[in-house]
Amino acid sequence: MKNNKISHEKDFIYGRNAVIEALLNAPDRINKILISKNITNDAKINEITQLAKNNSVVFQFVPKERFDSFCDVANQGVIAYVSPVSYTDLYDFLNTKQQDYARVIVLDGVVDPHNLGAIIRTAACAGYNAVIIPSRRSAQVNATVEKTSAGAINYIPVIQVNSLSNAIDKLKDNDYWIIAADAHGKDNYFDIDFTDMNFALVMGGEETGVSKNTLKKSDFVVKIPMLRNFNSLNVSNAACAIIYESLRQNICKSRKNK
Amino acid sequence: MKNNKISHEKDFIYGRNAVIEALLNAPDRINKILISKNITNDAKINEITQLAKNNSVVFQFVPKERFDSFCDVANQGVIAYVSPVSYTDLYDFLNTKQQDYARVIVLDGVVDPHNLGAIIRTAACAGYNAVIIPSRRSAQVNATVEKTSAGAINYIPVIQVNSLSNAIDKLKDNDYWIIAADAHGKDNYFDIDFTDMNFALVMGGEETGVSKNTLKKSDFVVKIPMLRNFNSLNVSNAACAIIYESLRQNICKSRKNK
Numbered sequence: 025m026k027n028n029k030i031s032h033e034k035d036f037i038y039g040r041n042a043v044i045e046a047l048l049n050a051p052d053r054i055n056k057i058l059i060s061k062n063i064t065n066d067a068k069i070n071e072i073t074q075l076a077k078n079n080s081v082v083f084q085f086v087p088k089e090r091f092d093s094f095c096d097v098a099n100q101g102v103i104a105y106v107s108p109v110s111y112t113d114l115y116d117f118l119n120t121k122q123q124d125y126a127r128v129i130v131l132d133g134v135v136d137p138h139n140l141g142a143i144i145r146t147a148a149c150a151g152y153n154a155v156i157i158p159s160r161r162s163a164q165v166n167a168t169v170e171k172t173s174a175g176a177i178n179y180i181p182v183i184q185v186n187s188l189s190n191a192i193d194k195l196k197d198n199d200y201w202i203i204a205a206d207a208h209g210k211d212n213y214f215d216i217d218f219t220d221m222n223f224a225l226v227m228g229g230e231e232t233g234v235s236k237n238t239l240k241k242s243d244f245v246v247k248i249p250m251l252r253n254f255n256s257l258n259v260s261n262a263a264c265a266i267i268y269e270s271l272r273q274n275i276c277k278s279r280k281n282k
Numbered sequence: 283m284k285n286n287k288i289s290h291e292k293d294f295i296y297g298r299n300a301v302i303e304a305l306l307n308a309p310d311r312i313n314k315i316l317i318s319k320n321i322t323n324d325a326k327i328n329e330i331t332q333l334a335k336n337n338s339v340v341f342q343f344v345p346k347e348r349f350d351s352f353c354d355v356a357n358q359g360v361i362a363y364v365s366p367v368s369y370t371d372l373y374d375f376l377n378t379k380q381q382d383y384a385r386v387i388v389l390d391g392v393v394d395p396h397n398l399g400a401i402i403r404t405a406a407c408a409g410y411n412a413v414i415i416p417s418r419r420s421a422q423v424n425a426t427v428e429k430t431s432a433g434a435i436n437y438i439p440v441i442q443v444n445s446l447s448n449a450i451d452k453l454k455d456n457d458y459w460i461i462a463a464d465a466h467g468k469d470n471y472f473d474i475d476f477t478d479m480n481f482a483l484v485m486g487g488e489e490t491g492v493s494k495n496t497l498k499k500s501d502f503v504v505k506i507p508m509l510r511n512f513n514s515l516n517v518s519n520a521a522c523a524i525i526y527e528s529l530r531q532n533i534c535k536s537r538k539n540k
Contacts, residue, residue, distance in 0.1 A: 151509025214530045251409025261522040268523040272472045
């Protein structure tokens with residue numbers, strides 16, 4: 025596959041789970057791991073050093089003070105210098121045969137890196153095949169996203185596209201159904217049958233929602249019911265409700281077919 | 283109802299949606315609203331000033347520089363000085379008749395205020411009746427939680443208890459079923475029938491999960507299926523998947539009964 029390099033803010037990842045996931049799934053990305061000296065006898069740190077040894081990754085204990093000067097984020101005493109994650113090309117993705125029906129999530133203007141990271145994490149857990157983001161007016165993959173994804177970024181391809189509109193056309197040409205989430209949607213999301221089709225689930229940005237152009241191109245526009253007269257869910261939670269409903273339907277259907 | 287005052291880090295809320303929700307639902311809590319002078323012709327700011335006028339709440343435009351010195355968080359140009367949110371007492375809650383079966387969420391050690399805020403928001407959207415948190419080893423309601431909840435904190439009671447163990451006993455005495463989420467659960471969460479009963483959904487902390495003591499007291503321990511060999515969902519996303527499944531079941535059941 026052709027890959028476009030991500031321009032990271034800083035090429036490091038931090039946090040114990042994020043570093044463990046990188047060691048398990050993409051050890052070649054890691055140049056060096058730094059561990060704060062004051063952490064002793066911690067199960068996850070032991071797992072990190074063991075995995076590092078197994079994968080011939082260099083690690084080093086450094087004094088807490090020196091360690092803190094490297095990086096001012098909540099790093100849980102572990103940071104790893106890494107090569108940037110690579111974005112996947114949409115054309116390459118569509119030309120790679122998937123095992124089953126393909127399910128992707130398209131983010132139309134999600135700007136908060138914590139939301140992007142959480143959605144990548146949920147999509148990975150639910151076995152989705154890719155996350156698609158536009159190259160402008162969107163959070164991009166950076167250290168915060170890697171941390172919030174808890175390393176899921178190494179499990180699922182992230183596809184960056186210059187035009188979301190063109191990307192949706194390409195998905196439609198490749199037999200994907202387009203399902204957009206919008207507060208004014210016609211059906212509740214759980215009234216859609218997510219089985220037996222390739223689909224792209226489109227979630228809108230925190231403030232803006234799914235763009236009008238994208239809504240027009242969608243085959244289904246679904247809403248999430250709200251029981252109180254209250255505005256809406258956080259976008260990563262909204263995405264999770266729909267993503268896991270699609271998984272529930274697939275699991276229940278595959279049971280029936282047995 | 284008897285109320286215990288929350289000790290806020292700072293008694294203000296920030297962000298346009300959070301301030302709008304407070305104006306809509308709890309205008310009496312607001313002492314004064316400050317708006318950054320450089321924002322003109324913004325629909326949400328107009329909504330805020332109109333709501334403030336309607337509710338006789340004082341608001342003031344201040345220069346951007348002065349405004350920024352008040353508060354260093356991402357405030358979107360609006361902050362409101364407020365009286366603290368009040369916690370609800372568990373005993374009072376249990377003695378208040380609910381319209382239908384009651385559904386509450388119990389957080390056993392959720393320490394990240396963003397997760398607490400997001401879960402309060404989801405619980406409010408899905409019509410849950412309360413959120414229960416312990417007074418120690420847990421995030422408490424503060425300005426970050428109010429902001430992340432997007433004002434949902436004004437729509438759903440938050441109950442703070444000294445002992446989660448005692449609280450669960452009390453819930454059981456009041457005919458609540460206890461449903462805990464745990465990676466080693468026996469059933470998938472969607473195989474539980476959430477209808478026709480009062481229940482408390484227990485979610486564990488980010489690092490620790492549900493405590494052993496709580497798991498022992500639970501009537502059901504459910505898991506969220508993971509399709510990749512990947513650790514787990516963010517706790518607010520995990521809570522959302524289960525909360526919205528319970529809502530889906532209730533909506534689908536009430537349709538059948540019509």
